[in-house]
Amino acid sequence: MSGRAQLMWDEAVTGYDFGPEHPMDPVRLALTRSLVGALGLDREVEVVAARPAGDSTLRLVHREDYIDAVKAASADPGAADVSYGLGTIDDPAFAGMHEVSALIAGQSVGAAEAVWRGDALHAVNFAGGLHHAMPGAASGFCVYNDAALAIARLLELGVERVAYVDVDVHHGDGVQAAFWEDPRVLTVSLHEHPATLFPQTGWPEETGADRAEGSAVNVALPAGTGDAGWLRAFHAVVPEVLAEFRPQVLVTQHGADTHFEDPLAHLAVSLDAQRAVQVACHELAHEYAGGRWVALGGGGYAVVEVVPRSWAHLVGVAAGRPVEPETVIPEGWRQEVYARTRQLGPMRMTDGRWPVSYASWEAGYDPADRVDQAVRAARRAVFPLRGLLP
């Protein structure tokens, strides 16, 4: 067993490109990779390119007719079938769409395999976390659901309990849907309330079906939630359900779109709180999952100011060499940012909110506080189903 972390990276993932009008600019991946290098973090991890996910792997989650539709749109973008969510404003078709989507999925599947085999204790695929893709449709900038595929591959390998924790600002609806009736997978999503944000799901009452009732946990936070509320909600829900579920592997999704600068959503979380949750996920993996941790990226549309720093922190945390928030960003990276985007890059690895603090749930709650109401709704809906006190 190697303690080393793996960073999944193949330059070709930057071909996941919906075009110049689309908010998910792949420069965010390229700039993250180069910031990881500029900070010297790539010497602390093993950088690995996994193979693309093949059809038999994609079929673990996706319907065959949908995979065929993606391939057809990939070969001829003009012929994309909108009934599969392809060729839409959110998911425009582009040449090579199938191949690059399968490549990203392959990095998450490869990360899961490496962690389960013990080749690495932790593995990061910041190009992944495409959590909105459904078994039979593209949705919300996501073609193949690499997170669900990584989990499905673990189940195929014989893992009996996988926990998925999603802190993207959007509900992790595709992953929840894939395992809605599967008690082997616990999905936990913290997100902005569905009343104010896509995909309009993730209500606390969504708790899973049949034998899997209580295996979906949804914390729907009010727009405007900041660092203290976000961290309070995370710690009021996630550790208790993980302690009870006892996952063999922890898969986490770290969409950076909770950030106050993100143009597509309305939470007000800082980079420093994002880093604190990354650190917490790392600790939870060690506490409850034998250290086996697969960490994925996700949304994030402040592609210069936020995403590269957030996910470089994630790599640092997984590498066992967390980047100090006060770290000054190397000038060479800022020059690259300017050359590629004509924007000025950030100066430091912090938003100046470090250290972030929050009040713990155990000390009591305020029934009039909207974050506390969201936490209580989540706990009341699902904790009793898991034998926990609400």
Ligand SMILES: [Zn+2]
């Ligand atoms: Zn998102």
